[in-house]
């Protein structure tokens with residue numbers, strides 16, 4: 179079998195069948211068929227194989243434009259704009275950058291942001307009092323508490339104090355419980371962004387074997403729950419792996435869909451991946467040669483039917499889903 183691989187970006191052919199998703203109704207997209215040729219009759223023919231490079235940057239841009247149009251239409255019809263309160267305690271430089279990016283994205287989508295920059299020595303009582311005040315405000319639809327907090331503050335106590343209806347990060351136990359019971363609620367932004375990528379690239383997981391690496395509360399665990407719940411982009415047979423999983427390579431090789439969220443630079447290599455698998459790399463690792471994911475992109479992309487790059491894959495989806503959750507909270511409070 180002579181297989182030539184070509185890479186397709188979102189602009190060229192965002193769907194695995196070679197059709198762009200933009201401008202198309204999702205329902206009109208065809209059923210996903212893995213594009214890689216299989217061994218068997220006809221295997222000696224020369225093939226051109228399309229590998230889908232999943233463009234999270236463009237997808238996030240599309241979502242933000244859709245939200246902006248939705249907000250603009252409602253505001254011009256007389257509704258107040260959605261509002262997101264953003265609380266940052268202390269001066270952690272990375273958190274300052276994240277918060278600025280979130281506020282900028284809000285402004286672009288027509289969402290009002292209410293910034294609260296609190297000193298590093300803020301007391302637990304003062305922070306809880308602010309959260310209580312924001313819970314009661316009609317113009318605040320979402321409350322985002324930037325983590326990590328300074329060591330003397332309890333993140334879990336603060337997250338528990340946020341009104342679940344305004345919990346746009348989806349971290350409140352009520353929302354986590356709703357997710358596990360398949361009830362509507364706020365879903366953690368990164369796993370929600372992963373599912374949204376699958377949806378927009380028409381890569382249904384129904385009936386497939388999904389393997390999730392990493393069991394954190396903000397990525398791996400909620401992602402496993404999303405993949406296991408009923409639906410075209412759920413209904414997977416899910417395996418959740420972690421540092422005590424005995425044979426990680428065998429688990430990876432069993433996956434039709436492999437989700438990486440372990441924070442280990444380039445740990446998953448081509449020999450650990452099944453030919454034709456869809457690889458979603460959530461990992462963001464800083465190395466001497468820049469940012470990379472948990473997959474060794476070079477070798478893994480040679481076998482994947484579709485893969486997210488790092489950067490430019492899952493990363494940009496997180497803020498887009500934060501905005502989406504804020505608009506959802508605003509709609510829910512109409």
Ligand code: NAP
Pocket residue numbers: 368391392393394395396397398419420421422423426439440441442460461462463492493494496
């Ligand atoms: P985390 O809380 O540190 O959890 C890491 C998980 O990976 C844990 O469950 C851990 O297992 C498992 N793990 C670590 N080393 C392993 C190994 N060698 N083999 C198997 N499992 C291993 O991480 P996180 O917050 O979920 O983040 C994971 C990655 O995603 C990081 O690179 C982070 O930067 C990135 N991330 C990206 C976004 C985004 O917007 N794209 C958002 C959040 C996180 P144990 O539970 O057994 O320790």
